[in-house]
Amino acid sequence: MQYSNELKVGAAIILAVVAAFVGIRFFQNVPLFESSYTLYAEFDNANGLVSGKPVRMKGVKVGSVERVQLDPQSQTVRVEMKLERGPRVPEGSEASVAGISALGGVHVSIAPGPRNNPQLAPGATLGTPDAPSSLGRLTEQAPALASKADSVLRNTNATMASLNRLLRRPDSDLRQSLAALRGMATDLEQVTDAEKATLRRLLQNLESVSGDLRDFTGENSDSLDVAIRRLNQSLDRLNRGLASFEQTSATLDTIATKLNEGSGTAGRLLNDPGLYVRLDSAAAQANTLLKDFQNDPGRYLEDLTLVKVF
Amino acid sequence: MDALSKTYTPPGLALSPPLDVPFQTAARPAVLDSLLAPFRALGQYAILIGRAFASVDEFRMYWKNLFIQMVRIGIDSVPIVALAAAFSGAVLTVQTAYQLETPFIPKTIIGSIVAPSIMLELGVVVAGFILAGRVGARIAAELGTMRVSEQIDALEVMGLNSIGFLILPRVLAGVVMFPMLYVVSCIVGIGTGILTGEVGGFLSASEFLEGARQFFQLLDPLIGFIKSVAFGFIVTSIACYKGYYTGGGAVGVGDSTTQAAVLSCVFILVADLLVAMLLL
Amino acid sequence: MIEVRNISKSFGDLQVLSDVSLDVREGEKLAIIGRSGSGKSVLMKHLVGLLKPDTGHVYVDDQDLCCASYERLRELRKRFGVLFQGGALFDSMSSFENIAFPLRYFSSLSDAEIETRVQDCLDLVNLSDVGAKNPSELSGGMRKRVALARAISMEPAYILYDEPTSGLDPETSNTINDLINQLARELNVTSVVITHDMHSVLEVADRVAFLHNQDLEWVGPVAEVHDCASPNLNSFVRASEYKIGDPSPTSPLSEPSP
Numbered sequence: 001m002q003y004s005n006e007l008k009v010g011a012a013i014i015l016a017v018v019a020a021f022v023g024i025r026f027f028q029n030v031p032l033f034e035s036s037y038t039l040y041a042e043f044d045n046a047n048g049l050v051s052g053k054p055v056r057m058k059g060v061k062v063g064s065v066e067r068v069q070l071d072p073q074s075q076t077v078r079v080e081m082k083l084e085r086g087p088r089v090p091e092g093s094e095a096s097v098a099g100i101s102a103l104g105g106v107h108v109s110i111a112p113g114p115r116n117n118p119q120l121a122p123g124a125t126l127g128t129p130d131a132p133s134s135l136g137r138l139t140e141q142a143p144a145l146a147s148k149a150d151s152v153l154r155n156t157n158a159t160m161a162s163l164n165r166l167l168r169r170p171d172s173d174l175r176q177s178l179a180a181l182r183g184m185a186t187d188l189e190q191v192t193d194a195e196k197a198t199l200r201r202l203l204q205n206l207e208s209v210s211g212d213l214r215d216f217t218g219e220n221s222d223s224l225d226v227a228i229r230r231l232n233q234s235l236d237r238l239n240r241g242l243a244s245f246e247q248t249s250a251t252l253d254t255i256a257t258k259l260n261e262g263s264g265t266a267g268r269l270l271n272d273p274g275l276y277v278r279l280d281s282a283a284a285q286a287n288t289l290l291k292d293f294q295n296d297p298g299r300y301l302e303d304l305t306l307v308k309v310f
Numbered sequence: 311m312d313a314l315s316k317t318y319t320p321p322g323l324a325l326s327p328p329l330d331v332p333f334q335t336a337a338r339p340a341v342l343d344s345l346l347a348p349f350r351a352l353g354q355y356a357i358l359i360g361r362a363f364a365s366v367d368e369f370r371m372y373w374k375n376l377f378i379q380m381v382r383i384g385i386d387s388v389p390i391v392a393l394a395a396a397f398s399g400a401v402l403t404v405q406t407a408y409q410l411e412t413p414f415i416p417k418t419i420i421g422s423i424v425a426p427s428i429m430l431e432l433g434v435v436v437a438g439f440i441l442a443g444r445v446g447a448r449i450a451a452e453l454g455t456m457r458v459s460e461q462i463d464a465l466e467v468m469g470l471n472s473i474g475f476l477i478l479p480r481v482l483a484g485v486v487m488f489p490m491l492y493v494v495s496c497i498v499g500i501g502t503g504i505l506t507g508e509v510g511g512f513l514s515a516s517e518f519l520e521g522a523r524q525f526f527q528l529l530d531p532l533i534g535f536i537k538s539v540a541f542g543f544i545v546t547s548i549a550c551y552k553g554y555y556t557g558g559g560a561v562g563v564g565d566s567t568t569q570a571a572v573l574s575c576v577f578i579l580v581a582d583l584l585v586a587m588l589l590l
Numbered sequence: 591m592i593e594v595r596n597i598s599k600s601f602g603d604l605q606v607l608s609d610v611s612l613d614v615r616e617g618e619k620l621a622i623i624g625r626s627g628s629g630k631s632v633l634m635k636h637l638v639g640l641l642k643p644d645t646g647h648v649y650v651d652d653q654d655l656c657c658a659s660y661e662r663l664r665e666l667r668k669r670f671g672v673l674f675q676g677g678a679l680f681d682s683m684s685s686f687e688n689i690a691f692p693l694r695y696f697s698s699l700s701d702a703e704i705e706t707r708v709q710d711c712l713d714l715v716n717l718s719d720v721g722a723k724n725p726s727e728l729s730g731g732m733r734k735r736v737a738l739a740r741a742i743s744m745e746p747a748y749i750l751y752d753e754p755t756s757g758l759d760p761e762t763s764n765t766i767n768d769l770i771n772q773l774a775r776e777l778n779v780t781s782v783v784i785t786h787d788m789h790s791v792l793e794v795a796d797r798v799a800f801l802h803n804q805d806l807e808w809v810g811p812v813a814e815v816h817d818c819a820s821p822n823l824n825s826f827v828r829a830s831e832y833k834i835g836d837p838s839p840t841s842p843l844s845e846p847s848p
Contacts, residue, residue, distance in 0.1 A: 469667045
């Protein structure tokens with residue numbers, strides 16, 4: 001069949017243009033006919049990311065980088081990405097620059113958010129897994145932290161046990177020693193008062209620790225370091241508090257010994273039921289707190305999965 | 311007469327130079343004359359091509375010629391360009407794979423080297439060389455024969471603008487159709503590259519494409535395109551110049567044809583370097 | 591009327607024409623004769639403006655070719671039909687297309703009218719049935735006749751014949767000579783025949799111009815060729831007489847490519 005020259009030339013040129021267009025889009029890795037949408041991400045450092053590089057989610061290509069530009073105001077790198085319609089990028093997904101630029105393998109990696117979250121709207125800006133390094137630091141410190149907490153609790157346990165023993169023992173000589181104890185009542189009351197404050201502080205500290213930890217789970221918890229440091233401090237303080245508690249118990253121990261030996265004033269002290277009740281309630285308070293902490297540390301360290309050692 | 315005919319250069323004044331009278335320059339020393347010859351040739355070439363483009367206003371008379379030339383220069387060249395591209399693509403893939411045969415380099419790098427090489431350089435330069443031979447020689451021989459058999463004079467005497475009629479369609483066809491052939495060359499070259507890896511079993515198509523896509527830049531095909539336009543102009547315009555100013559019968563046509571092919575190749579290389587230096 | 595006034599032409603330091611003046615009168619058949627390389631073809635190319643003289647002027651119907659713009663020159667050229675030595679047929683086209691070629695570009699004739707006109711021209715050169723053939727399929731004589739048909743297709747006022755009989759056998763030469771006479775008679779054109787074939791000159795020409803040593807040595811009626819005062823022309827004529835019917839060799843440079 002004979003075709004005119006014009007037809008041949010026209011067909012050839014159109015074919016070439018179409019082929020060139022398709023080829024370029026093909027190599028640019030942009031879906032040809034499937035519609036795409038745009039997402040943004042902001043990074044501190046592009047690490048050699050340029051347009052045309054792939055965007056991957058769980059290692060699978062889902063789009064490509066359209067444009068990389070430095071925002072002069074915020075001094076961050078704003079990356080425009082074209083994503084295929086197919087794979088869902090749920091809300092809460094986070095983007096990061098991955099790969100080594102020297103090998104040309106730099107790409108944007110998207111860590112998908114919770115599965116049940118709705119799809120991100122086109123034009124949205126993806127979050128970045130902020131300061132992944134501090135999380136790493138936490139991972140490093142977690143075992144030490146855990147063992148420290150463990151030893152603190154073991155100390156507490158021991159202290160409680162001795163206190164219990166001490167409190168259970170004075171049954172026979174207590175009435176006789178009431179008069180002797182009365183003289184010491186003021187002293188002991190003061191001590192107990194002091195210990196009450198210490199315990200309250202202890203409780204507050206523990207509360208602030210769990211508050212920090214709760215904050216940490218929040219989206220903008222870039223104060224994880226601070227939280228860790230505070231947790232450390234709190235545990236130190238708890239330690240110190242328990243040490244002084246131990247001292248107190250030691251004092252009680254000597255008192256009890258004196259009582260046992262039939263010391264006059266101690267007998268009087270033991271005669272006062274109010275003192276006993278006060279002492280008991282203080283001990284019970286500490287007991288419940290520590291038992292609670294021992295039974296379910298997760299309540300205080302909620303969401304801090306790394307401290308699940310408890 | 312015969313010896314003189316070889317140094318024949320038509321006078322600049324003549325609208326259409328004669329063939330039976332050799333051109334001799336005035337009493338200048340022969341050395342100076344041969345030193346000046348390239349400049350004279352360049353000037354003559356520039357004037358000829360300038361006049362070809364100056365006749366663009368009467369182009370509607372010659373547009374049919376344009377399509378004839380587009381078919382001859384462009385479409386008829388597709389098979390040979392595709393053949394050359396196929397072999398160069400296959401060879402490049404095999405040899406790149408051979409050179410990168412170490413466990414530390416991912417195989418995808420082969421694709422990242424082969425695809426841009428073809429788009430940037432090999433596809434267009436190989437096509438350019440093939441076309442310097444095929445198109446350039448053809449044009450030079452055609453116009454040279456028309457010159458020595460007085461067909462160009464016949465055109466002129468009829469009142470046609472022989473430069474506009476003969477040269478402009480050929481140069482335009484070259485400028486338009488070379489990019490088309492470049493696209494063919496790239497597609498076939500990369501296609502055979504992929505096929506070679508797949509058939510040879512040393513590189514899968516997806517590995518090749520992964521590498522090719524990873525390093526793909528729009529600038530690569532763009533520069534290849536610019537080169538193809540430049541080569542199209544170079545090959546056709548040099549061939550037209552050599553053919554149009556052919557002198558001395560069958561030997562003259564042979565000389566023109568050879569020179570057209572050789573000069574086209576040389577200037578393709580020069581232009582290749584210039585484009586690379588200017589745009590990369 | 592073509593008037594050549596004092597034209598000189600040199601290529602580099604080779605003087606080809608020097609102060610040549612010549613009139614071509616309306617309706618006549620002028621033969622320009624001379625040896626090979628005497629500048630006949632150069633003179634002819636000046637007549638149609640293919641070459642510009644270094645000095646002097648060429649007037650065609652009182653218009654100076656030398657000072658005309660290229661556009662004007664192309665208009666003036668349309669008054670000419672030129673039969674080139676080798677015919678100069680476009681070998682990519684059939685004979686028919688060759689003859690139709692100028693008509694397609696420079697006439698407002700419809701396709702049907704062009705077909706009639708081409709056939710008329712072919713009839714005129716007695717080649718009614720070669721229209722479909724390519725030039726390469728034709729003999730030398732037929733090619734010249736097709737070229738002649740093409741030269742007359744635009745109904746020119748002047749026909750220039752460049753060596754019309756060179757390379758042809760005597761019989762074909764006679765056919766061409768007859769054709770030149772016939773066309774001059776029927777189309778009422780002015781003919782300029784450039785030749786070194788004295789037989790052709792005697793058959794065709796009204797007047798003869800003898801070009802020798804870059805100049806016209808003798809111009810006069812053909813009847814006076816045999817008893818002129820020019821010794822060079824006498825020897826030329828005498829040399830030709832012994833060779834009548836034998837095609838003269840042409841310059842290797844002007845030989846058409848095979």
